[in-house]
Amino acid sequence: MTPRQGYPADRLRARMSSGPAVAVAGAHDAVAARLAEAAGFEAVHLSGALVNATAFGLPDLGFTGCSDMLDALRRVAAGTGLPIVADADTGYGDPVQVAETVRRYERAGAAALHLEDQVQPKRCGHLAGVRLADVDTAVARLRAAVAARERLVVIARTDALPAEGPDEMLRRTEAFAATGADAIMVEGAADADTVRRVREAAGGLPVVVNCSAAGPPAGPLPELARAGARLVLFPVAAALAGAGAMRAAYAHILATGTAPEPSLTWAELNELLGLPELAAQEARWASADPAVPAPRQADE
Numbered sequence: 411m412t413p414r415q416g417y418p419a420d421r422l423r424a425r426m427s428s429g430p431a432v433a434v435a436g437a438h439d440a441v442a443a444r445l446a447e448a449a450g451f452e453a454v455h456l457s458g459a460l461v462n463a464t465a466f467g468l469p470d471l472g473f474t475g476c477s478d479m480l481d482a483l484r485r486v487a488a489g490t491g492l493p494i495v496a497d498a499d500t501g502y503g504d505p506v507q508v509a510e511t512v513r514r515y516e517r518a519g520a521a522a523l524h525l526e527d528q529v530q531p532k533r534c535g536h537l538a539g540v541r542l543a544d545v546d547t548a549v550a551r552l553r554a555a556v557a558a559r560e561r562l563v564v565i566a567r568t569d570a571l572p573a574e575g576p577d578e579m580l581r582r583t584e585a586f587a588a589t590g591a592d593a594i595m596v597e598g599a600a601d602a603d604t605v606r607r608v609r610e611a612a613g614g615l616p617v618v619v620n621c622s623a624a625g626p627p628a629g630p631l632p633e634l635a636r637a638g639a640r641l642v643l644f645p646v647a648a649a650l651a652g653a654g655a656m657r658a659a660y661a662h663i664l665a666t667g668t669a670p671e672p673s674l675t676w677a678e679l680n681e682l683l684g685l686p687e688l689a690a691q692e693a694r695w696a697s698a699d700p701a702v703p704a705p706r707q708a709d710e
Contacts, residue, residue: 419561431635433451433454433631435644436649439486440490441683442468442649444493453493455644456495456496456520458474461478480518481495484519487597495521496515499526504550509555520562524566524595527548528569548586549586556590563592564590564592565618567597568596569597570596586612587615594618602629602636605634605637605638606637608638617637621647
């Protein structure tokens, strides 16, 4: 997948159908997105849990709404031309609201979104107390999403495995695959055997695996890929590493009265942000002779 050539949704859809499975880096802002792209990732993921945490300092208990996610989505899109897989929770309402959510996500820069089958307000799929919407409600949401999208990749997510067990998970997987969704995501499905069962129940649709720090340990990416995984999300790994580094830096400042040696220098950050190129542009524009008028356009 070549960054910035063609529509991100089209590039993502193509990669989901061929080549190695795609590792998707969690990115909650423009700097994270630029770092992921510079590292060589082909796509990034925007997690609702991270928006809860970084924007509001709250756990993933359904505090963010559609507008909050759209704000975060625009910030991530400002930092990269890579496809963005965005968390859309339950779609924030009934089918007509879900359709509008899809349209807004697509306009804001999402290449894909995943819709889950919880009731609203939802919570992290790995926490106790998850409540599922009935199958008909979840199916209606997905049909609305598929009908409303233009190019967007629609990922149908079910939280049935941790909430109600494997039989209900497979029943919902089969029902969701029939809606026209492009891929299936089962929260808690992190081993090759479960991924294989999901793919079979979905009639061969691509499987999206969530390698969340909150969930069970995930199998190695090549093993998940052989079982049918096409997108493997790492939604919070980098954010946890970053938060740990910040905690250590704050402790070091209070303990020593000095700043720790940074793993990323200020110069390196500015290079990542494109400062050298912008400075060169500024110099070119500033050196133009103001006495020379700009050329006039020929009359049509």
